Amino acid sequence: MVIMTKLLISGVIGVAIACLIFIGVVAPPWSELAKSFFSPRAYPDTFTVPIADNTTLSVNLTISNFTEPLGLDSEADVTVKVISRKDMSNVEVKITLSPIYIGQGAWPNITWTPLGPQGIDIVDGNSTWIINLSANVSFSTTIRIKTTEVGFGAIIATAIWWETSSTFYKAEDALHVEVLEDNIIIHDL
Numbered sequence: 001m002v003i004m005t006k007l008l009i010s011g012v013i014g015v016a017i018a019c020l021i022f023i024g025v026v027a028p029p030w031s032e033l034a035k036s037f038f039s040p041r042a043y044p045d046t047f048t049v050p051i052a053d054n055t056t057l058s059v060n061l062t063i064s065n066f067t068e069p070l071g072l073d074s075e076a077d078v079t080v081k082v083i084s085r086k087d088m089s090n091v092e093v094k095i096t097l098s099p100i101y102i103g104q105g106a107w108p109n110i111t112w113t114p115l116g117p118q119g120i121d122i123v124d125g126n127s128t129w130i131i132n133l134s135a136n137v138s139f140s141t142t143i144r145i146k147t148t149e150v151g152f153g154a155i156i157a158t159a160i161w162w163e164t165s166s167t168f169y170k171a172e173d174a175l176h177v178e179v180l181e182d183n184i185i186i187h188d189l
Contacts, residue, residue: 057084057091061157061173063186066147071182075123075146080157082131082171083138091161093129095143097122100152100176119151119179133161147179 060081066074082093099114125143133139145155156174163169176187 056086057088057159057161057169057171058082059093059157059159059171059173061155061175063155063175063177066184069182070184071180072147072149074184075144077142078145078155078175079140079142080173081138081140082133082159084133084135084161084169086135088133088161088169091131091133091159093131093139093141093157093159095122095127096154096156096158097145098154098156100154115152117149117151118153119147119149120145120153120155120177121148145177147177147184149179150181151179153177153179 062079062081064077064079066076068074078095080093080095082091084091097118097120099116099118101112101114103110103112105111123144123146125141127143129139129141131139154174154176156172158170158172160168160170174188178185178187
């Protein structure tokens with residue numbers, strides 16, 4: 001009986017240690033799970049979960065080279081390309097400029113703080129379109145942005161189509177623009 005008790009206790013301790021090792025490997029601070037909560041993001045108050053599959057509607061955001069000299073008052077063209085695999089009417093396409101936020105604290109009590117000023121503005125073009133898409137035919141449009149101050153800005157392109165009153169397709173793409181006095185750095189978000 002004593003041997004069985006010792007074996008049982010050893011087994012429970014072994015399983016507990018294995019669980020701790022597993023948790024340490026699966027969710028260390030450098031893992032993708034941890035990064036998703038503590039990395040800079042453009043819109044801190046939303047965690048969007050796609051309702052429909054994300055292959056039906058797609059968005060691609062590109063940016064041209066900024067005008068010389070790089071830094072303040074440089075300009076660039078931002079192009080958004082939207083394509084769907086099926087016919088869609090009244091698709092809302094939007095380009096949004098936002099400061100970059102960083103989260104601090106533990107979930108669910110994360111405090112979001114802007115890294116600094118946005119640093120970019122739209123100087124030419126619309127920021128919202130309502131379009132009709134045919135299957136496998138892309139829609140493309142361009143706006144012009146200008147760097148206005150040293151800062152950290154996000155360019156977010158979103159396309160959303162409501163198939164029914166409770167089902168929608170949504171696609172997003174984003175770029176991070178870091179404006180320095182004498183340089184501009186672009187990152188994917």
